[in-house]
Amino acid sequence: MSYPRRLFRTDSFRHAILYGGLFGLSMAVLIGITYVMLNQSFKANLMREIDDDLTSMRTAYLTAKPGKALHEAAEIVEDRLLAPDADDVFLLQRGRVRVAGNLPSMAPRLGVFAMTVPASRHTILGRGAQLAPGVYAFVGRDLQQLKDTETRLLRAFGVVLLVSLVLASLFALLLSRSFVRRIDTVTQTCRGIMAGQMSRRIPAAEHGDEFNRLGLAINEMLDRIQALMESLRQVSTDIAHDMRTPLTHLRHRLDRIRGEAQTQDEYAAAVDGATAECDKLLAIFTALLRIAQIEAGARRSEFRAVDLAHVIKSAHDIYAPVMEDAVRDFKVEAGAAVAVCGDEQLLLQLVSNLLNNAIAHTPDRTDIAVMSGMENGRPVLIVADRGPGIPVPDRTKVIRRFYRLEQSRTQPGSGLGLALVAAVVELHGAELELLDNNPGLRVVVRFPVSSASV
Amino acid sequence: MDILLVEDDPETALYVTEGLQKLGQAVHWATTGKDGICQARAGHYALMIVDRMLPGMDGLSMVRMLRAESCDTPVLMLTTMSGLDDRVDGLNAGADDYLTKPFAMSELAARVNAIVRRTSRNGTSTRLKAGSLEMDLLERTVSREGRQVELQPQEFKLLEYLMQNAGRTITRMMLLENVWNLDFDPGTNIVESHMSRLRSKIDRGHSTEMIHTVRGHGYVVSP
Known part of the structure; x- marks a missing residue:
């Protein structure tokens, strides 16, 4: 669509034109009412003056000395006609003979009427009356001045109306143009992003109008999408990298079977070994998919009130024999019931993963403790050990998928345990802190306050 | 025993059919949900193994439809590893058990046996017996050759599940799901630790073992 056509098809243009039209219409109605009211009040004024003049003529005629009556009335007319204000029209006649006035004599007509003077084509409004039998008086006003004023008024109104309509149209165009321009920048940004320029953003000021606010919201969304894509890319790279090692091992093993195994038993043992490697790979995939699903948040709809004390008691029931076999001193300090809104299985898996880590990264006879309770009004879950702990700079890194500390590279494990813990924590709107237990590691999960009220 | 796959x-x-045939089962194969429903209506099967993802009507809908027709043939549902909630969905639709692909034949066989046994067991007995072992489910007591064996609650639950399936191999995952109600594999030797404690308690003072390890597959209690 061409640019001008797009200008006319914007919503803002249509609105501005609509408002302009409505403004013009209301103005026309206003003008109409003013016109009619002015006209009526002007005419009412005229009639009052006319009636005053007639009354004074009648009074002069009736109160004059006998024989002087017509003369007195004529004098009033003459006096009035001397004034330079030449709107006034008078006629005083006896029978059909004009005694005074500036109108030709005419057939006496009584009451209020308008007539046109043939010579000037001016319209005259006035009242005719009988002063005495045979004596007729007419007083009127030339309406030409009123007509002229009205014409001028209407013309002025017309000009104002026209100007306002033109202004409204101009305003509509300007509004529409600014609208189209801003939309165009958004469109261009979107096209750019679609073309792969992921870092492009919509220009938007911090404290702007609704357009700016929309732009800011879109930009925030783009930031989030970019971060997610970045993490996805990172995960794919990590997976590719971390899968290569076990797959290479598997391949080597199969190669060796082919070259070295002689007897049935040797084959069986080698195949068992290969199967175990496959199972390890599958376990990594399962863990990755579980993390991905937790991060997707679908499980949130299944949230119920979960008692943290119950979770760690379950963890104790499950882990007590394992800890005994691993020669760790395992303590559970479950206080009163602490309710959080969450998924019991995931919370149990969180504790389970932390306990697995505690066993894997501490020497024999280490104290390992699980605790639940309230801290500053927030439900907390703590897994603490007295092992070597994690150096401060590594604490944020260990949460990443596949990240493993140098010293634990050689130990079994997928490097996904804490990543899953972090995902579960995030799903529950909780906070994860890896603290120093002096010595050892103290993992604290702080749940949101509102979560306890479920 | 006729099984519909x-x-x-x-x-x-092919993997499932060959594996189950080796165990002496007759397997009938359907490739779509509609076909599966037709066959289920026509034949009398002891068990149905249904893939969750099927062309056209999926496995969940198929099971739901059959259950609505009050068909009570036990169902074992298969799925590719994807869903956290797949298991719950499957069980809600009316499946009796759920297995994630890829799986070992021994795992499938163990579950098939457990389901068929569970559904064919009539009445709810309050006493379980396996060899010289006796369990009273109401009194929560266990005795071997008449001598009382003291068990922790977790150990009791573990033995109860094994004895209900006496003579059949129970896999590690089945124990995690049914004894500890875990929908994930904690990845440490939890089952092994609990099992060794249970064993030492019930075998103490006896020359024969009651619980046998089936290497690479699971555990079995002698019937």
Whole structure:
């Protein structure tokens, strides 16, 4: 669509034109009412003056000395006609003979009427009356001045109306143009992003109008999408990298079977070994998919009130024999019931993963403790050990998928345990802190306050 | 025993069919949900193994439809590893058990046996017996050759599940799911630790073992 056509098809243009039209219409109605009211009040004024003049003529005629009556009335007319204000029209006649006035004599007509003077084509409004039998008086006003004023008024109104309509149209165009321009920048940004320029953003000021606010919201969304894509890319790279090692091992093993195994038993043992490697790979995939699903948040709809004390008691029931076999001193300090809104299985898996880590990264006879309770009004879950702990700079890194500390590279494990813990924590709107237990590691999960009220 | 397999992937179908045939089962194969429903209506099967993802009507809908027709043939549902909630969905639809692909034949066989046994067991006995072992489910007591054995609650639950399936191999995952109600594998030797404690308690003072390890597959209690 061409640019001008797009200008006319914007919503803002249509609105501005609509408002302009409505403004013009209301103005026309206003003008109409003013016109009619002015006209009526002007005419009412005229009639009052006319009636005053007639009354004074009648009074002069009736109160004059006998024989002087017509003369007195004529004098009033003459006096009035001397004034330079030449709107006034008078006629005083006896029978059909004009005694005074500036109108030709005419057939006496009584009451209020308008007539046109043939010579000037001016319209005259006035009242005719009988002063005495045979004596007729007419007083009127030339309406030409009123007509002229009205014409001028209407013309002025017309000009104002026209100007306002033109202004409204101009305003509509300007509004529409600014609208189209801003939309165009958004469109261009979107096209750019679609073309792969992921870092492009919509220009938007911090404290702007609704357009700016929309732009800011879109930009925030783009930031989030970019971060997610970045993490996805990172995960794919990590997976590719971390899968290569076990797959290479598997391949080597199969190669060796082919070259070295002689007897049935040797084959069986080698195949068992290969199967175990496959199972390890599958376990990594399962863990990755579980993390991905937790991060997707679908499980949130299944949230119920979960008692943290119950979770760690379950963890104790499950882990007590394992800890005994691993020669760790395992303590559970479950206080009163602490309710959080969450998924019991995931919370149990969180504790389970932390306990697995505690066993894997501490020497024999280490104290390992699980605790639940309230801290500053927030439900907390703590897994603490007295092992070597994690150096401060590594604490944020260990949460990443596949990240493993140098010293634990050689130990079994997928490097996904804490990543899953972090995902579960995030799903529950909780906070994860890896603290120093002096010595050892103290993992604290702080749940949101509102979560306890479920 | 006739088993109906509803699976669209020929590779998996072949793997399951061959494996179950070796165990002496007759397997009938359907490739779509509609076909599966027709066959289920026509024949009398002891068990149905249904893939969750099928072309056209999926496994969940198929099971739901059959259950609505009050067909009570036990169902074992198969799925590719994807869903956290797949298990719950499957069980809600009316499946009796759920197994994630890829799986070992021994795992499938163990579950098939457990389901068939569970559904064919009539009445709810309050006493379980396996060899010289006796369990009273109401009194929560266990005795071997008449001598009382003291068990922790977790150990009791573990033995109860094994004895209910006496003579059949129970896999590690089945124990995690049914004894500890875990929908994930904690990945440490939890089952092994609990099992060794249970064993030492019930075998103490006896020359024969009651619980046997089936290497690479699971555990079995002598019937």
